[in-house]
Amino acid sequence: MKSSPLSAFELRASASLAGIYSLRMFGMFLILPIFALYAPQLKGGDNHALVGIALGAYGLTQAILQLPFGMLSDRIGRKKVIYLGLVLMAIGSLICASADNIYVMIAGRAVQGAGAISAAITALLADLTREEHRTQAMAMIGMSIGLTFAASLAAGPAMYHYLGMPGIFVLIGVLSMAALIGVWKIVPTPTRLSFHSDAEANPATLKAVLREPQLLRLNYGIFALHAAQMAMFTVMPLVLKNTGGLDASQHWKVYLPIMAGAFIFMIPAIIYGEKKARLKQVFVAAIGIMLAAQAGMALALDSFWNIVALLALYFLAFNILEATLPSLISKIAPAQAKGTAIGVYNATQSFGTFLGGALGGWLYKHYGTPAVFGMCSTLMLGWLVIASSMQAPLPVKTQMFHIGDDWQGDPQELSKRLGALRGxxxxxxxxxxxxxxxxxxxxxxxEAGVLKLIQETN
Known part of the structure; x- marks a missing residue:
């Protein structure tokens, strides 16, 4: 039985919210490939430990405020929280643009991260889409993040050449206000607010999520992945300049073809894992590749082509892992706690971003580049051990069905009857x-039996 496509209204909501999310993430990612080169121009910017904190500071405030902002949106409305977050992002960007010392830069980055609106955006998307189409709508946002990350790595060095770092931060502020106008004028306003267990965190299920060993393995994974990513960007711009001999404006020539190739090779790996029920094997193999890339960076960043080869391995593994982790969360999380599991996962990711930047900068200051990648290798080795012992997930997907606004049946009885159907x-x-x-x-x-059973209960 073929499901119906997204309606025009749902397509508008999904595309516009994916665009809003992309604009915000583009601003956050844009400085990654060049900030370490700019920082010495700031007072105190020669202290690389502070550079790492500035690079990752947004992750700390984002980790702290992400879940509370999502819950606040249940009370005062999704769009109000999104407006607040985008204004904070714009204010933080202008603080960064005007910064003449590293401490003001750190403060500005923290304010940027305080605009933690990802939970509010997903809740708004859930309000605007039917249950049976929500996974497809959420996938549009996920895809937009991946494409935005690739685009920002290529665009950042070029924009730095033409605009300078203050100009980039002004641009981020402008993009934030453009996103705000988009939320106001383009994104539909829901007729009512509802709580959605698949898209929002529920405090009642938090304890169960935090005690689930399989989910804890995945949470460690996203923490390690983004800690290593941010640690890498505290030093990689310097490596490309000093060892690779590339001016900052030329770094896109490395990142663009590598990201394009990694994306192309990622697709068959993901399809194979999903279609052949071999997702764990693909997942663990990608962690192994990531470990090899990080270990290689700790030992052999002594020539331009070594850098290129190791970055190619890194981004291939990164793209596969970034795509498979949300899928694994969806397969493993209890159906009634999926939103909570995703909320914890996102907060853990943001905290990893902060800690990776802070530790990466400190290690580079005191012990140099090999120590940074030694830390990253240790994180990956721990992840490989943890992931190898995880249970292979069932080859399942999540489906949601509306059972009628006037339904007054027994939820336990209907759950039992639905659970007894084939598949x-x-x-x-x-x-x-x-x-x-x-x-x-x-x-x-x-599927036909599920639909028939739901119709019979109305």
Missing amino acids: VKEAVVIAQERVAYLKVLQQDWD
């Missing part, structure tokens, strides 16, 4: 949301 591995009916959350086999499940 349904988990079924939870949440009466307050009027939604049935199902985990079903990717290839063989009784």
Whole structure:
């Protein structure tokens, strides 16, 4: 049975919110490939430990405020919280643009991160899309983040050449206000606010999520992945300049072809893992590649072509892991706590960004480049051990069905009956949301039977 496509309204909501998310993330990613080269122009910027803190500072405030902002959006409205976050992003960017010392830069970056609106955006998207289309809509945002990251690595060095770092921060502020106008004028306003267990964190399920060993493995993974990423960017711009002999404005010539190639080779790996139920094997192999790349960077960044080869390995592994981690979260998290699991995962990712920047800068100051990548290698080695012992996830996907606004049945009884149908591995009916959350086999499940059973209960 073929599901219906996104409606024009849902397509508008999904595309516009993906665009808003992309504008914000583009601003956050844009400085990564060149900030370490600019920092010495600031007072105190010759202290690389402070440079690392400035680079990762947004992650700390984002980690702290992400879940509270999402919950606040349930009370005062999604768009109000998004407006607040984008204004904070713009203010932080202008603080950074005017900074003449590293401490003001750190403060500005922290204010940028305080605009932690990802949870509010996903909640708004859930308000604006039907349950059966929400996974597709969320995938649009996920894809936009990956493309934005690649574009920012290529665009950052060129923009630095033409605009300078203050000009880039002014541009980020302008993009933030453009995103605010887009939320106001383009993104639809929901007729009502609802809580969505698949998209929002629920404090009642937080303890269970934090105690689930499989989810803890994935949370460590996203922490390690982004800690290593930020640590790498505290030194890689310097390596490309000093060892590779490239001026800052030329760094895009390295990043662009590598990112394009990594994206191309990532796609068959993801398809193979999903279609052949070999996702764990692909996942663990990618961690192994990441470990090899980080170890190589610790030992052999002594020529331009070594740098290129190791960056190619790094970004291939990074793209695969960044794509498979959310899929694994969705497969492993309890159906009624998926939003909470994603919220914890996102907060852990942001904290990894902060800690990676801070530790990377400190290690480079005191012990040099090999120590930075030695730390990254240690993180990856720990992840490889942890991931190798994880249970292979079932080849399932999440499906959601609306069970009717006037439904008054027994949620436990309906959950039991849905769970007994062919191919349904988990079924939870949440009466307050009027939604049935199902985990079903990717290839063989009784969709017609699910729809018939839901219709019979109305």
